[in-house]
Amino acid sequence: MRYLPLTPTDRAEMLQVIGAASVDDLFVDVPAAARKAELFDLPRHAGEMEVERELTALAALNRPAGAGPFFCGAGAYRHHVPATVDHIIQRSEFLTSYTPYQPEIAQGTLQVLFEFQSQVAALTGLEVANASLYDGSTACAEAVMMAQRVTRRKGAVLSGGLHPHYAAVTQTIAHAEGMEINRLAVAIDAEDAVIAAIGPDTACVVVQTPNVFGVVSDVTRIAEAAHAAGALMIVVTTEAVSYGLLKSPGEMGADIAVAEGQSIGVGLNFGGPYVGLFACREKLVRQAPGRLCGETVDAEGRRGFVLTLSTREQHIRREKATSNICTNSGLCALAFTIHMTLLGETGLRQLAEVNHARALDLRDALAAVPGVEILTPRFFNEFAIRLPGSAAAMVEALLEDDILAGVPFGRLDPQAGMDDVLLVAATETTTQDHITAFAQALSRRIGQ
Amino acid sequence: MSMNSVGRPTRAEGDAVAGFASLTGARGLLQDEALIFERNGWGKTGVDLETPSRSSSDLGDLVRSAPIGLPGLSEPEAMRHYVRLSQKNHAIDLALYPLGSCTMKHNPRLNEKVARLPGFADLHPMAPVSTVQGALALMDRLAHWLKTLTGMPAVALSPKAGAHGELCGLLTIKAAHEAKGQGHRRLVLVPTSAHGTNPATAAFVGYNVAEIAQTEDGRVDLADLEAKLTDDVAAIMVTNPNTCGLFERDIIEIARLTHAVGAYFYCDGANFNAIVGRVRPGDLGVDAMHINLHKTFSTPHGGGGPGAGPVVLSEALAPYAPTPWVVSGEDGFRLVEETEAEAADSFGRMVAFHGQMGMFTRAYAYMASHGSDGLRQVAEDAVLNANYIKARLSGAMTAAFPDGPCMHEALFDDRWLEGTGVTTLDFAKAMIDEGFHPMTMYFPLVVHGAMLIEPTETESRQELDRFCDALLALAQAAKAGDADRFKGAPYLAPLRRLDETLAARKPRLAWRPEPTTVAPAPIAAE
Amino acid sequence: MRFTKDHEWVALDGDVATIGITAYAAEQLGDVVFVEVPEVGKAVKTGEGLAVVESVKAASDVYAPLSGEVIEGNGALGDAPETVNAEPETGGWFARVKVSDPLEYEALMDRAAYDAYLETL
Incomplete structure (x- = not known):
């Protein structure tokens, strides 16, 4: 086991220094009923490559935010980190x-x-x-x-x-x-x-x-x-x-x-x-x-x-x-x-302005989609829109266009009676192409 | 001959200067590093951003007018600043870090690598569940390992640290009592040796706290426990192995007595590393236990967090667990939220979103690397290493509980320092000069001048011997009357002892411009 | 001046008691860094918390040696908590209390009894 430095010789010699016959002697205070002689029903140890393979396979089942158009916010925002x-x-x-x-x-x-x-x-x-x-x-x-x-x-x-x-x-x-x-x-x-x-x-x-x-x-x-x-x-x-x-x-x-x-x-x-x-x-x-x-x-x-x-x-x-x-x-x-030190005040302000501008671009694009109502009057980089039907259903539908369209408010608060409300966010990582793709797909699907 | 080069002596000439000091405050490679606020970085930035495509005038007077007062640094300056600061820290990667009850073990870098896979790191918590099936599967696998290793039927993954896990456990217990018409129970029993988070958590949840006495051999006093167990008791909180590094021999009886009065047994799992893979808390009668993923399962401590504190729960408590949790169905995995019928008994939500995913990936990689056999070896080697230290040091230092083996940590008191003029604190500070991080001091409170040493399983015998040799040499120096070595220590650290009284009397908690200098307004970057 | 086993001192002037912690307590605490003095008008009962005194690594409750109503807290300790160490039994007082039962004072230890008590610790 690559993380455990002791060799069998080390263990034997150390037990001698301690004056114990075996490592089991060090666990004598554990009630006999709770001492497990056999290994638990879990896989045995694995090499670095095998573990990486398993986790990479799991990661591949997910759709990362950066893999395409992405507009989720609602308390967690995608930004570029230097x-x-x-x-x-x-x-x-x-x-x-x-x-x-x-x-x-x-x-x-x-x-x-x-x-x-x-x-x-x-x-x-x-x-x-x-x-x-x-x-x-x-x-x-x-x-x-x-x-x-x-x-x-x-x-x-x-x-x-x-x-x-x-x-x-x-x-x-x-x-x-x-x-x-x-x-x-x-x-x-x-x-x-x-x-x-x-x-x-x-x-x-x-x-x-x-x-x-x-x-x-x-x-x-x-x-x-x-x-x-x-x-x-x-x-x-x-x-x-x-x-x-x-x-x-x-x-x-x-x-x-x-x-x-x-x-x-x-x-x-x-x-x-x-x-x-x-x-x-x-x-x-x-x-x-x-x-x-x-x-x-x-x-x-x-x-x-x-x-x-x-x-x-x-x-x-x-x-x-x-x-x-x-x-x-x-x-x-x-x-x-x-x-924050890399940004400094100048960078932070500019970053905030870019976020705001990008959100205005998104708003303009979505406001032009028939059936979409912009609900948030003044916003920073995120706003709410009302859709003609269920926001959750629309988010699912837009996945077929590989667009993560935002967070349905009903998922955060199912009892608010706002199932047609979608929260959408734009940051400096949002491109104009993504905004265009979102607006076009939304327009097409509302029309259907 | 042609003299195209000139030789020069390479050995130092002249005598060593006593109390040598550099002219700049630097100590060789260690720089005297100013705060970012003192580097005249007003208006500077280390990022290149596009120019905003439109103005923010639509926000009118919601826009801030006054400057924030934040300096910036270019990338090379920032890199140097933080690398220089890093060199003033001790770290596990430098030497044995024997903080008792903190389990400072090696942090495998594989875990860092997998946590950074975009399929985990670049996932939004509210992305549609169909797009995060791999993440939910990982949570489900982690839960399976935790349940199997503890012999408990359920686990709440969302608590963000050990103390947060305690809070989760007690809120679960409170909800269970209320559901059974037992909401009148007001008392939580905690041993005197408990970590401070135990009584703090119980009080935070609105319970009164009473202490359970300890026996001469460092365990819960059963008679005292039995006397205090009334039908007013909601729960007991017992750490096992306890903070003295000892296994509670009567643990099954403790659980039986607790259940007999209708109370629940909360186990503080901070010391799970000593028994992982060998003993299942579920077999001991535990109802709830948090597991510090940053201890037993080696997610990095990061200078004090972030941690993760999943809580395993018994059948009786499982229905009251906090939302959300992962379940698998025909369409794959999904998250159960508080408004759903199957969460009707849940005490509610304790974090935004679902918990410390970044820690889940690391902990899972650690578990999968070790497997059932490796984890069992973890416990055995951790206990072996601690007993080895106890055996090697007991001749010179006084073990607090000399009889019988310890578990994963060796506890000494300060009787052996009597008459030397050296305190536990002095001794700890002198360890710094020898290149080691001090052990946990003055905890647990039940042992005078406590020194709690936890080596963990990831120390080699050579490093253990190096550590023991250093402590034995220091012990000899203390007993030989070399008190100055201790009273003024550390001498060789980046700083000498700090004046904590001054810091507390006149708190300066943020940088402020000197009254004579005003932070200039930032200049727009070109 | 009278004393308690919890190392508070009381000086009574008419029905106004001045309360602080003893020199022994101040030394045991180490460098005092903060004192939370009670608000004027607070009703206190014998044995209940009156104030909190903190050193770097310890926080201790100061108990009311007798019952009454707080008429003054020592605001000067806010800027100069070190006065508790320098002048524990004079300038380092915590609060003045209008006592409801002066007989309680008589029940407390006098200096000789307190000194004898310290010998037993």
Whole structure:
């Protein structure tokens, strides 16, 4: 077995040093009833070539996004990731290191986390950010729980434009904690509806922009209403590239901003691993979940970085911790940071503009298709359209033209009564040829 | 003769300078590397993008007007910056990394390669299921291996880390109790030696936490457990092998007592590596257990994540598992979502999409490489290596539980340091100067000055001996009164000890421009 | 000044008690990095959590040695938590509480009793 260095001679000699007759003697504490003499009913070991062959065969059964026209979004976006990113994250020192518990020999990881936090804080327009969470949806749930700690109130108002998965994850977690979640009716453009739902026990309002239908909104008024009622404003973003073009959550009055960072550096990966961005106002930081990296000096006065404020965390606070989270999404945060460093502000802004322009091209092409209604008034790189029939059926039909046409909203939320709504996205990876092919095929199939 | 070349001495001349320091802060190949924010990269970019085909004027005042304040670097600068930073990290690929309870084993690069196949990496989670049959098949195969290895009938794949798996397990248990009219149960019992995530998770789910005492020999105190098991108990959370590196001999009795009061047995599977391929938790009476794919199944730790924490479930708990899950039918594989009838009892969704696919491919490649025989050897070699370290070091250091074998990790306390003026922390920092990552320190909490050493099965005997020789030499130095070697350590790392008090008192969590300098507005790239 | 077994001290002036942690506790904690002082108006009961004091690797609850209502928290600790280490039994006080039952004070240990108690640890 290529991964196991011990030879039979090593094992025999080591058992002698230990003073055990056989390796079975080392398992004496296992109850006899649970000791299995025989191998489990699974295949025997396999060579590198055989394993690669099996996985390559499985991969070949899938249709990758890049294999042809592709318009899926809804919380996961296909972007080009520079080759440099994947090279650096595969360096041994980043890939095969652990949580930086020993800062003297983990300054690489720690400085990256500090840069990551600084980038996220700048992007969200807030003062501090943590070292990342699992993904955008869990970051959303953590933000709601944090609002409960800060305000000591039990209510949370979720906008009807919040990604249904995010709403579901938040409901699952917050329900267990005894919070009352008021998820407003799903609607394309109803962010302001949350204002009327704010009450004296509201800990936070959660609004997504661009929302799940792609609608971009200025949430300043909502933030003002939340603050007037003593509640926190949480702004959710599932497409981090939009930060390059749109007003930041902080600028609009957010107290906490959470986002899915997958668009920058990470890739689609069939849903994970991704990287949750979490930023907040500095005065709230002691109630924040997850790891934080901070600046300090070493014994010789040289600048260095450490994990800090860890008394909030489970390994010290145990049942009184701000969250049960033990890890971050380190390698994805590294990928995010490298990609963002390569982009810089100039590149990010340009990337965002290209995304927006491409989505406008897509809208114009689809708007010209008879029977298609554009539902999203102002959007970034994704919008909703209404089709004459089932969106899921149309997506299946367009597969025959080798087009991945988008995400039927009914798949995210079957109970919303929006089975004719399709979410479509365009990014810098979308070509004009793909847009033309999509519009033509859609036109043909609606006509049938 | 023609003098077309000039010889020069190659040996150093002059005496060594005590306390030598470079003029730039560099240490040979180790550069003193500034933050990206300090390199005047405002307006710089390392990507070439097309010019947008149209303006964003349709968005009006939704467009940001103020600059973001993000620097950029060209590609060569970015490459150097991050490569220089990487050189300040310890890594498994450099040396033994004996963090107890973390299972820092070799990360095969085959796993990286297959995870990057476009057929897995470039798949959208909401792509039509007919276009992702291979991905769903892989999830199904992974589930089959996990169920077979644990002897459990069901598995929830979506949790994104070990602690997230614990959350999944307790939410499942809570849902099961509520479904049976047992929602009044308020208490979760956790041994004093438990990892902090256990009580944190129980509290996060809204349970009260009570501790179970530990016996002299490092196991759950059965009498104390029995006394605390009432019909108010929803679950116990026990790590097995436990955080002292010991197998809970009474595990079957623990399960029996727990079930007798109608509570569930949650097993923290962090230490599954010690028994994989040899012992099935299902045979021990476990109802739910998370498996850290980044530990036992070697997906890379990546500087602290991403992890993956699938949870295997007993028959009693399976109906309450989180959505979505994969099933196979006549038309191939599909995902069961929360709104479907067959998920009526599910406690709901705990992540957007379906979990850590990138970790599933890696873990599956690791399992398929080892097979049933290789995985059994993994457990045996992991346990053998730990006992070898325990045997070699026990003469100089005090094992916390000297009697009997340990499992995959060897636990020492700090009694042997008494009178030397050296603490566990000092000793750990001195290990850094010898080229090793320190072991887990001060955990578990039940052992004074704990040093928890987990070598894993992927260490050769030569590396184990190199490690033991280094620790024995350090132990000798500590006992010989060479306290300075320890109190000031590390001396040879990229940085000396860091001031964590300063970091916590005056938190600086993000780069800020100095008050006198203002980040200039970015200039459009040419 | 009176003391508890959990290493809080109390100084009573009329019906106003000033509360902090003892020099012994401050030393055991190590460098204090943060103190969460209670809000004014908070009603506290003997033995319940009054404040939280944190060092780099430890977080400890400070319990109310007697019942009453918080009338002042030591806001200066926000910027200077190190005062708890430097002057634990003077400038490093945590809160002032208007006590509801001054007799509770008499039941606490005096300095000599507390010192004797420390000897047993």
